[in-house]
Amino acid sequence: MSESMKSSVAVPSSRQRQSRMMDAIVPDNRPSLWRRFRRAHGITYTVLTLFACIWIFPFCWMILGSLKTQREIMRIPPTFLPQNPTFSNFTRWFTELDFGTFFINSAIVAVVTTLGNLVFCSMVGYALAKIDFAGKNLLFGLVMITLMVPSVATFVPLFVIITNMHMLNTYMSLILPFLTQPLGVFLMRQFMMGIPDALLEAGRIDGAGELRIFFQIVLPQCKPPMATLAVLTFLSSWNNFLWPLVAAQSNKMYTLPVALSLYSTGQQATDYSILLAGAVLVVTPILLLFIFLQKYFIQGVTMSGIK
Amino acid sequence: MRRDRNQSSDVKAMTVLRRRRTVIAWGFSLPFVIVFVLFMLVPLLSSLAMSFTDIGSSDIQTPFNVNFVGFHNFMSLFSDKQFWSSMRVTALFVLVGLPLTMAVALALAVALNKGLRRVNAFFRALFYAPVVASTIAIAVVWRYILQNDGLLNSLLAIINVQGPDWLHDTRTALPSLIVMATWRNVGTLMIIFIAGLQAIPTEVLEAASMDGAGEWTKFRCIVLPLLKPTLLLGAVLQSVSYLQFFDEPFVMTEGGPLGSTLSASYYIYEKFGFGQYGISSAASYVLFIIIAAVSALQFRLMRNKDE
Numbered sequence: 001m002s003e004s005m006k007s008s009v010a011v012p013s014s015r016q017r018q019s020r021m022m023d024a025i026v027p028d029n030r031p032s033l034w035r036r037f038r039r040a041h042g043i044t045y046t047v048l049t050l051f052a053c054i055w056i057f058p059f060c061w062m063i064l065g066s067l068k069t070q071r072e073i074m075r076i077p078p079t080f081l082p083q084n085p086t087f088s089n090f091t092r093w094f095t096e097l098d099f100g101t102f103f104i105n106s107a108i109v110a111v112v113t114t115l116g117n118l119v120f121c122s123m124v125g126y127a128l129a130k131i132d133f134a135g136k137n138l139l140f141g142l143v144m145i146t147l148m149v150p151s152v153a154t155f156v157p158l159f160v161i162i163t164n165m166h167m168l169n170t171y172m173s174l175i176l177p178f179l180t181q182p183l184g185v186f187l188m189r190q191f192m193m194g195i196p197d198a199l200l201e202a203g204r205i206d207g208a209g210e211l212r213i214f215f216q217i218v219l220p221q222c223k224p225p226m227a228t229l230a231v232l233t234f235l236s237s238w239n240n241f242l243w244p245l246v247a248a249q250s251n252k253m254y255t256l257p258v259a260l261s262l263y264s265t266g267q268q269a270t271d272y273s274i275l276l277a278g279a280v281l282v283v284t285p286i287l288l289l290f291i292f293l294q295k296y297f298i299q300g301v302t303m304s305g306i307k
Numbered sequence: 308m309r310r311d312r313n314q315s316s317d318v319k320a321m322t323v324l325r326r327r328r329t330v331i332a333w334g335f336s337l338p339f340v341i342v343f344v345l346f347m348l349v350p351l352l353s354s355l356a357m358s359f360t361d362i363g364s365s366d367i368q369t370p371f372n373v374n375f376v377g378f379h380n381f382m383s384l385f386s387d388k389q390f391w392s393s394m395r396v397t398a399l400f401v402l403v404g405l406p407l408t409m410a411v412a413l414a415l416a417v418a419l420n421k422g423l424r425r426v427n428a429f430f431r432a433l434f435y436a437p438v439v440a441s442t443i444a445i446a447v448v449w450r451y452i453l454q455n456d457g458l459l460n461s462l463l464a465i466i467n468v469q470g471p472d473w474l475h476d477t478r479t480a481l482p483s484l485i486v487m488a489t490w491r492n493v494g495t496l497m498i499i500f501i502a503g504l505q506a507i508p509t510e511v512l513e514a515a516s517m518d519g520a521g522e523w524t525k526f527r528c529i530v531l532p533l534l535k536p537t538l539l540l541g542a543v544l545q546s547v548s549y550l551q552f553f554d555e556p557f558v559m560t561e562g563g564p565l566g567s568t569l570s571a572s573y574y575i576y577e578k579f580g581f582g583q584y585g586i587s588s589a590a591s592y593v594l595f596i597i598i599a600a601v602s603a604l605q606f607r608l609m610r611n612k613d614e
Contacts, residue, residue, distance in 0.1 A: 041422045048418055052433050055490070059436070061458065062448040077461035120338040133325070133332035142340075146347055148602060152551050152572045153595035154350035156579050156587050157357060160370050161350060177346040180339040210331045239441045241554050242576070257443040261558050264447050272451050279444035290439045294432055297439065301498040 062283075065276040066090070073273040089277035097274075099281060101252055102259040109174045109244075109255060110237040116179040117233045118226055124180065125188025126214050130200060146182035151242055159246055173247040174255070178237060184229045187303055191225040192218065228303060231289070231296040238286055256282045358589035364582030380589040390590060392566050393574035396481060397594075400570065401549045404485045408545055409538065411489060412496035417526070419497070420504045431501070435494035442491065446558035449487045450474060453559075474560050477567040484555050484568055492548070496541045503537030504530070543605040550598050 065073060066089055067082040093099035127133070128140055158177060159168075167173040195218060203213040219226075244255045254262070260278045268274055290297055333340070353370075358380050360373040384390050415434055419427045437445065452458045453473040460470035473483045507530060515525050531538075553572035556562050562569035562577070569577075571594045578587035 044418050044422065045426070048415075048430055051415075052430060055434055056436065058445070058448045058452065058490075059440075061452060062444075065448075065451060076456045077464065078458055116338075120342075123335040124339040127332040127335040131328050131332040131335075133329040135329065135333065139333075139336055139340075142343055146343060148599055149347060149351060150547065150551050150595065150598055152553070152575060153591050153598075154347065154354060156575075156584050156591060157350040157353035158346060159579070160353070160357075160362075160367055160584070161345070163367050164370065176342065180342045185339060210335075214335070235439055239439075239443075241441075241443060241557075242572070246579070257441050260441075260447065261443045261554075264443075264450075264558055265561060275447050276451065279441075279447045282444040283440045286439050286441070287436065290432075290436065297435070298431070298498055301435075301495055302502045 059283075062276050062279050065272060066280045068273055070271065070273045073276075089273045090281070092274055093277060093281060097259075097263070097278075098251060099278075102254050102256045103281075105171075105174075105248075105253060106238060106255040106257075108171060110234050112171070112175050113178050113237040114230050114233045116175070117181055117184045118230055120180040121184030121229060122188045122192075122219060122222060122226065123214070124185045125192050126218055128185070128189045129192035130195070130197070130218070131210075143182045143185045147186070155243055155246055158243075162247060168247060169249040169253050171253075174244055174253075177243065178233075178240070181233060181236075184233065187225050187229055187232075188222065190303070191222060195221055224299075225303075227293075227296045228300045231293055232300040234289070235286060235297070354588045354592060354595075357585055358592050360585050362584045362588075364584065366584075376585070380585045381593075384586060384589050384593070389566060389569065390574060393569050393571045396567065396569055397550060397552070397571040399481060400485060400488070400552055401546055403482075404488050404549050405542060405546050407485065408489045408492050409496060409541060412493045412541070413500055413538075415493065415497045416500035416504055417530075420501055431498070434497055437491045438494040440491075442554035443558055445487070445491055446555050449483075450559045453483055475564050477564050480560050480564060480568045484552075484559065487559075488549070488552065488555060492545060496545060499541050499544075500534070500537060503534050506537075507533050539605055543602050546601055546605070547598055550594065550601065 064080070064082060067085040067087070068079070069082075069084060069086055069088070072079060072083060124139070124143070128136065128143075162168050162173045162177075167176070199217060199221075200213055203217045208216070239257060240255070241257045241261070244258045245261065248254050248258055251259075260275070260282055263278065264275050359375060359377060361376050361379075362370065362373045366373050419431055455472040455475070459473070463470040471479050473479045511529055511533075512525055515529055520528070551572050552570050553576065556568040556570055556573055557576075560568040562573050571590070575587050575591045575594065578584075578590060
């Protein structure tokens, strides 16, 4: 995409076209580029900056609060900066509240779910995009139906089923129901449709089986949608709440959001210094991931939005 | 290429080939199909079946040994005041929250669609950040800000305003949750809308400028109509997720005060918690049908607009 399409006005790539237009309208005394930019966008950016400050404020307030002592956080009116910054709230999560277990649970569930989706969604996506077979429309219909079903519609019977499979309160119960997400199938299929058939035919002529074609020819081409899928799956797994709340029944199986929610509605309900430290611990890994892999997060939204 | 070869060979080889391809394709789809059947199709059907039985937590080991009760669950559901109240809360949440979220998202998208690309990318990431954070963590922070002697009321006290106890007042609890949900969800729609705006050809807008159209006229007469499919898509995605809202009231208000934030999902969860799986399933089916109807209706609208 050319620069001029993305930023429709001014600086500096679309300058020529812009200035030609300006010449037609105001031939003399053209103000400098910076002045023109400020006139056109100054107000927008001022408002945006103000808005942005409000927007990130809850995050700042969360971090500031997590560094305050238990006594300071109770003070009315609240202090802005922590007077005696302390990490004791964080250490309490590790020593008293078993943060390590929750973190490992969340990590195991998110990583395995992500890996499973990468492999299985690409496999279905490949079948749907590149193989002509009986029942293809049926399969695609199933994927589309699954896209529409909310988890709130299925969690009660799912609970009964998982209990009878003797998987309640295990990693299996947290991972299996999410192992192949329809959105992932959809993403992979859309991308794989764009891979030229000639490439696969070449493989077939060389005598490669479907499995080899899939792993050695198709998958290496699919890095962009796989990165997007990985990020999307990891995010939704890390933040998933309703099902883990139902399926994880003891301390040793809680994921981070479940643990935090139970503490925040239990005895610790008013102990905000420790709750905010917990919130920081839950949010930080995913925010770091977001900062470094921003491109894929944004692509994920755009791709899942434009179905 | 292969098709040519097949045509020259006999028809039998072709059917054998197609059968082989079918086996391979379903083989590729097997993991998805298993997960779909076991954790989606079976629960969806059993949810329907369960809503006509008196299944409860004591039947969990013997789910087939329950009594058929006809429409009894639905009757008691529809005569339960709390159920109607939960539907009303959900409807309010969607009817107020959705337009609000869409308006803010659209304003941000328009503001970020022009000007400096790098600066815009920064702002875009910033406004998107709340989306990636766990709702539970976010809810803890907002509860801390909104509590009676919290930050918001302390700020209001500076200008001599006595703020209400936001989350414990029946008049302000739901609006507080709506504002928080807007803050959290604007990012997704903003990204989708920016993608939609970038697809609008700049020539059209330049032509309008030449004809002397102002910014507002251009927005109203060109941008909005061209953006309609994107707006509808955003409305579908967001309303489906708002119809299921659960995490926010779970942590922030526990459905209170006096059920004023008890959403449909929360009602379902609560009935499940009481062990009334039959009623819970019935309620979840009602919600599921509403969600399916909303998405079907909105997709229908979208198709009509496309024509």
